[in-house]
Amino acid sequence: MTAFLRTASSPLKAALAAGTIKARTDLFSFTLLGGTVLTWTSWDHHLTIGSTVYSSRNPWLERTNWNVANTMEVPSLTVYLRAFNTGFSGGASIKAQIHNGLFDGAAFLLSRAYMTAPPAVLDTLDLFGGEIGGIDLTGSTATITIKGKSNKLDQYAPRNLYQIGCNHAFCDAGCALLKSAFTAAFAAGSSGLTSSFLPWASAPGNATNYQAGTITMTSGAASGQTRTIAQAGSAGLTLAYPLYETPSAGDTFSAVQGCDKSFNSGSGQSCTDRSNTQHYKGYEFVPPPNSAY
Numbered sequence: 431m432t433a434f435l436r437t438a439s440s441p442l443k444a445a446l447a448a449g450t451i452k453a454r455t456d457l458f459s460f461t462l463l464g465g466t467v468l469t470w471t472s473w474d475h476h477l478t479i480g481s482t483v484y485s486s487r488n489p490w491l492e493r494t495n496w497n498v499a500n501t502m503e504v505p506s507l508t509v510y511l512r513a514f515n516t517g518f519s520g521g522a523s524i525k526a527q528i529h530n531g532l533f534d535g536a537a538f539l540l541s542r543a544y545m546t547a548p549p550a551v552l553d554t555l556d557l558f559g560g561e562i563g564g565i566d567l568t569g570s571t572a573t574i575t576i577k578g579k580s581n582k583l584d585q586y587a588p589r590n591l592y593q594i595g596c597n598h599a600f601c602d603a604g605c606a607l608l609k610s611a612f613t614a615a616f617a618a619g620s621s622g623l624t625s626s627f628l629p630w631a632s633a634p635g636n637a638t639n640y641q642a643g644t645i646t647m648t649s650g651a652a653s654g655q656t657r658t659i660a661q662a663g664s665a666g667l668t669l670a671y672p673l674y675e676t677p678s679a680g681d682t683f684s685a686v687q688g689c690d691k692s693f694n695s696g697s698g699q700s701c702t703d704r705s706n707t708q709h710y711k712g713y714e715f716v717p718p719p720n721s722a723y
Contacts, residue, residue, distance in 0.1 A: 442553040445546055453548045457484050457541040458491050458509065460533060460562075468519075477543065479551050489513035489524055493540065496558050496578075505578035507540065507558055512571050522654045526674065528565060528572050530656045536562045538576045595691035596701065596712040605689075606709050612639075612687040615648070619666065620679035625652075628683065629666035637664050639698045642688030647673065650681030659688065 438446075445451050455473040462468070470491050471477050471484035478484075489511050496507040511524070518524040524532070540558040543551045563575040591597055598604040601612065619629035628645065630637065640662035647655050652673040661668040667685070677683075687699070693710050694702035701710040 436555050436557075438555060439553045442544055442555070445544065445552060450546050451544050451552075453545045455543050455545075456491075456493065457543055457554060458493075459539040459541070461537040461539075462532065463535045471543070473543070473549065475549060477549060477551060479543065479554065488516075504581045504584050505558070505560070506563070507560065507576040509538075509574045509576060510571055511574060514570065525567055525570075525572055527654070529567060529674075530654060533562045533565060533574065538562060540576075592713050592716055594712055594714055594716055596689075596693075596710055598709065598711050600687075600689035600691075604709065604711060605706070607704065607706055609686060612643075613684055615682060615684050618650075618677050618679055618681045618683065622666070623677065623679060624672070625674075625676040626669045626672035627666055628669070628677065630664075631680070633664050633666075636687075636698060638662055639687045640667060640685050641699070642690070643686045645669070645683050645685045647677060648682045648684055650677045651675035652677050652681070659685070662688075 455471055455477070457477075457479075458470045458472075460468040467482075469482055469484045470489065471486050472491060473484070473486055476483055476486050490513070492510045492512075494508040496505055511528075513524045515523045515525070518527065522530075538558075538560050539556060541554045541556050543554045546552050558576070558578070560576040560578045561581060563577040563581075565575070566573040596605075601607045601609040614634065616634075617631040619631040621629045623629055640659050643659045643662070645657055645659060645667060647653050652675045655673050655675075657673060658670040659667050660670040690697050690699040691712060692700040693707065693712060693714055694700050697703070701707045
């Protein structure tokens with residue numbers, strides 16, 4: 431008698447019990463934060479299952495085995511994504527888009543397709559679900575670590591941190607401010623322009639408010655690339671990491687202001703400056719570490 435540890439359809443159970451399965455292959459699904467679903471297969475041709483097309487060959491995907499334990503250990507799986515520097519879903523190569531955050535916060539599902547008459551798929555089984563962990567980009571390969579959903583339980587408790595700065599991320603659900611209200615479009619100037627410094631073509635009056643914010647290039651050779659702003663001033667923006675390509679004068683970019691996570695610093699970036707003190711979640715009177723005893 432065959433025992434099934436996962437829910438399977440009657441036709442699949444019958445085929446497995448009878449030994450009529452001729453082939454099986456992996457299916458990879460990545461659900462991005464915006465709702466877009468990217469689907470690939472390790473089969474040597476595209477597979478259509480229902481209304482979903484699983485692409486084959488480019489990029490190539492392989493995976494390791496995953497570990498499962500009856501403890502609080504978080505299961506993990508490693509996926510190797512190999513691709514050429516060709517356009518993908520909008521123009522930039524998939525490795526460049528991954529570097530710019532394509533898979534940040536994405537969900538992952540590994541399934542297996544079973545075939546009695548390849549390439550027709552009889553049915554599928556879901557094997558491993560999780561969330562994207564670390565990603566390492568080397569050469570033509572992106573090594574993606576997937577962590578099981580129990581990863582959400584692997585954290586310190588209580589979750590509230592009693593620290594001087596606000597616990598919220600700028601414009602997240604707890605902060606409640608709208609990112610669009612602090613995002614503006616600009617163009618790069620020419621004076622001192624490099625891959626890590628963007629001079630303003632026309633400096634805004636609140637230039638320093640973009641300290642610790644982010645920029646996204648919207649035109650030119652570096653279009654689509656996103657970087658953190660290390661320093662912001664009347665001359666321009668210094669990026670924490672250089673862009674892959676050096677922009678040209680006139681290339682456009684959008685910039686999101688930063689937040690200094692203070693209650694009332696007077697910097698233009700505090701909760702008081704932005705009339706948002708009701709959502710401040712910091713503890714100003716917690717003594718700093720050098721004076722705690």
